[in-house]
Amino acid sequence: LHRHEWTAEEGSINGGWVGPYQGIVQCNTFIADFQQLDYPSFGLTEADKADHIGQLRTLRAWYYLFLIDFFRHVPISTDNVTVVDQSTPQEVFEFIEKELKESLPGLPLIAKTGRFNQAGAAALLARLYLNAEVWIGENRYADAKKVAQDIIDGVYGSFSLDPDYRGPFCDGLTERRSPENIWVFPHARNIYEFGWMYDAFMHYQARYSLDNPRGGWNGIHLSPSRDLKGNLYSYKLGSPYEKFSDDDFRKQPFRTTPTAYEGFFLIGQQYAFDYDKGYGFTDEKILGTEEWNNQPLHYVDQVGRFSEGTEGLAKGSHVETGEENSGVRFIKFPWLPDSKGLFMNNHVAEIRLSEMYYIVAECLFREKDIAGAAKMLDAVRKRNFPESKWAEHSYEQNLSKLTEDEFVDELGREFLGERHRRTDLIRWNRFGEEWWDKPKDTRDNTVYPIPARALNANPLLEQTTPGF
Template sequence: MKKLFIYLLLPLLILGSCTKLDQEFYSQVTPGTFFKSEKDILAALNRPFTHARWYVGEDRWYLQEHTADNFAITTKGPHWENGGENKRYHYHSWTPDDGWIWGSWRGTLMGIALALDARSDLEKLDYSKFALTTDDQQAHINQLNTLIAYFYMRGLDFFGGLPIFNSLEGENLPRNTDQEVFAHIEQLLKTAIEKLPPKSQLDEPAAGELKQAAAAAMLAELYFNAEVYIGRPMYQECQQLSQDIIDGKYGPYQLDATWYGPHSFKNDRSPEIIWSIPSEFNKLQYDWFYSSFYHYNSREYFGQDMGANNGTHMTPSRRPDSTLYRNEWKLGSPFEKFDNGDLRKKPYRYLGSSNYEGMFLVGEQRKPDGGVINGTQEYDRRPLFLRDQVGRFSEVGPGKKYSSVAQLPSNMSEGEENTGVRLVKVPIPTLADNSLRWGADNPVIRLTEIYYMLAECKWRRGDIAGAAGLINTVRKRNFVNGADPNPVLAANFDKYRFIDEWSIEFLGEGRRRTDLLRWNMFTTEKWWDHNPSGSDHLKRFPVPTQAISGNNNLQQNPGY
């Protein structure tokens, strides 16, 4: 095997493969002998997309959300202390030895390597021998170029400069600069936009492939965050691309009529999906979050048979005494940022026939038939009530540690089993409709993001009314008859209202840290149990110790 690929692959095999790599790897078989049909070509093309399915969740999601203001994994009695790692991310005191950082560095370079390997094979083929055209070949190659650009852009966001490699030859490459990686991503995407086909029809279902609009959306995102990445604002360039996407230059897309359309069991047919990762029950299913997000007995709430670990929850909107954290900080409090009339704020309920309502597990937890759900730890044999608060409420009362809730501390060490509202953005059916389970694809890029990017570009360039109009166009679908009680107005549209709108619409979609960085809030603002560090070096994660130990040409980021 090629040396670089061994360097990237061995840690994956040692730590457990994200793609399970149970298929035979054909790196030493020439394309001319392996590829016998179009099916073989598609298998090679799809292999790095299987890696992308894993990559868009897990460690990358944790780095984006658990270092920001909307989610936390509190210590819950004897559970989730994890050597303090969860707290280090929340308090911005992570180290080069922490696991999510290593997993993300490793996963980024592995994704690039897999896509490069597939591209190398497909470039060598004579597509006419498979009754395919050169346009087909260019579409396949540029899907891979777009995917390579995606991995590099995520790596740039997390770490800054990465080693740039265009083949799997060589080893121990040094890091390129932020500017060089930015330029590499930009060129890959510009080329892909020219070569990829556009979406042809509005009702064309998403099937996981990258089309022209996906490459254009990624390039818009690169420009959108350019000031963070390379110190150069490029909002005008982002604005033009975003407007072109909305205007249909790269194919027909439109906002879904409902809030749940882009997330539902049938979201592959949502007109606003630009790129999604397909999911199907027992077939590369999109389910990584379930075990972390939900309580041990949430299976009873969902009418399901799946256990969970009761880890991740939303940060609290309320103090232990039930008053809101309104005057202490402006970020966080994600549940209470939703208006009470917002259809999404209802408790999640599966209604049958693939229909559901609401987006949260909150308050009294009951089975689909109305039966009471009890806790298993502090609330063993007592009804389970999920609180939008953090505190050891089970330790309040006569003869207990605290005489009243007013004495309860609220911090990362003081959770218990009922701590925190839980997000249900991916619908979960009851066992009666279990064929629908994990049928919702993972919407990586949707048109709503383009509307919000365009709005922010307009806002930053002084068109506050134009920005508000775009946000309100999206907001109205979240209310009965489109009657929004709290639309964005020029008078109330400051930076905090804007960052709240990003939070409300994209809650839990693995982007929060990036949004806070762009608004210069990640290291400067306070949120629940988090004081700002003011340290610019924390805007990038460190190069993992394991990466440097395997490649002494890698230089550590400043400040670590």
């Protein structure tokens, strides 16, 4: 996947098909059930019925957004009995748009955690319009801007940017709810656990440094910013950690504090959790267990077989040549102390108001209104810097900095780890460019192939992706 060498037999590609359709099947089932229920006999109203069905139609549309993005030509299934063939991207687009427009008025302005409100449905419309030029060849940026601006202006409910850069990622930990979060995935230990999101990034020894009852799988880290000699890579894309300014609060090494935590990354020497204070670290160094067994565990923003000396470094820097300390670890969705009952209890923001600001900014940028785009971006970005440093980082005060490349980098910083990057790079015509351990694409990889297993399961399907 990293090198864009996938085939129609790839398990991950199949997962991108099966996952959304599993959700769609569930939505279809409940919609059919709810449509047959006599709501007044349960002490509920017809308005409740419209809300519940609207919630499900909106959720189903969210799943279809993945499918049109990944595959374009997909079946539109609204029941779980009829086997249907593929619809065109235009038909899928129009189906999503219709579902959202019809459902939105019946949704509440304020919804329970995990449920759609009007702003959530409107935000999906904004995403649909923002990507229309790629998905169906129609420029709908004006529509995207209008819907996103309406959300900002409170047409679909009252939301505001969180003044704290950590705020959107802390819902569920306390009674506080981020005013920025429009739709979140409920997350609570032993109830709705996103274990993979925690485990994939963390080292086996993380239980000792972060105060939790489980170590990680040590399987994923950020793409490296530096080569084997410690020099910054020159690729325009990638190097996510070093795309953050040293003045940016988010770039701080992660640590818990008496009241919260700081930073989005684990880098450098890892230390034991301080149980006496109940936060932070002691001076005790955490040790490695594999290549660096019984040696200090020190995360580096590089990938290579450093433990093997010259012979190991000769193997180069590749996906296959990582070690247990390779790469910066991502902890934007924080691992907080289990001893305080906080571990795995934070909700996960799926739609944030900041995304609407960035959608408006992108549309303005495409209209050549750079100053207008800078204003929208800065409204979000200001919380990431000390007041004393803001002037040198503000786009409004340094308008020449806001180039197209910088805009793409800024999207990467703000939405790192929030599943935006592939779609953004495709929209900005950069998905096929080179980055660490990936040469420039020699084929169009912007649309995944229809999975072989899906073709085998449904005789009405055809391989519609060119090159496969």
